[in-house]
Amino acid sequence: MEKNDIKCPKCGSETRQRKKGFTHAGSQRMLCCDCGYKYTPNPKQWGYSEETRKRALQLLALGNTGRGIGKIMNMSQSNAYRWAKEEAAEEAKKAPHGADPIEID
Numbered sequence: 468m469e470k471n472d473i474k475c476p477k478c479g480s481e482t483r484q485r486k487k488g489f490t491h492a493g494s495q496r497m498l499c500c501d502c503g504y505k506y507t508p509n510p511k512q513w514g515y516s517e518e519t520r521k522r523a524l525q526l527l528a529l530g531n532t533g534r535g536i537g538k539i540m541n542m543s544q545s546n547a548y549r550w551a552k553e554e555a556a557e558e559a560k561k562a563p564h565g566a567d568p569i570e571i572d
């Protein structure tokens with residue numbers, strides 16, 4: 468029998484852990500039926516590592532387009548665009564109140 472190692476990160480229950488669809492990145496989402504907590508045991512970043520993502524963002528910062536990055540890194544250009552968008556949103560959150568907005572073109 469296959470052992471289910473999935474454990475609820477909130478209440479620690481190892482039973483009644485139910486599959487609950489997938490995240491946008493394709494990771495399995497789980498639902499704990501004991502406490503109702505939803506979680507992702509093995510989250511993915513669009514199937515790419517954090518290293519890859521950082522490198523793509525560096526290339527973006529250097530003025531590469533999503534298309535160019537897609538070619539350089541052998542990934543989908545929409546992926547690079549999405550990361551750029553996410554990064555811009557993150558930066559906007561981090562920026563102190565009243566600071567000039569960062570222009571992303």
Ligand SMILES: [Zn+2]
Pocket residue numbers: 475476477478479480499500501502503504
């Ligand atoms: Zn739980």
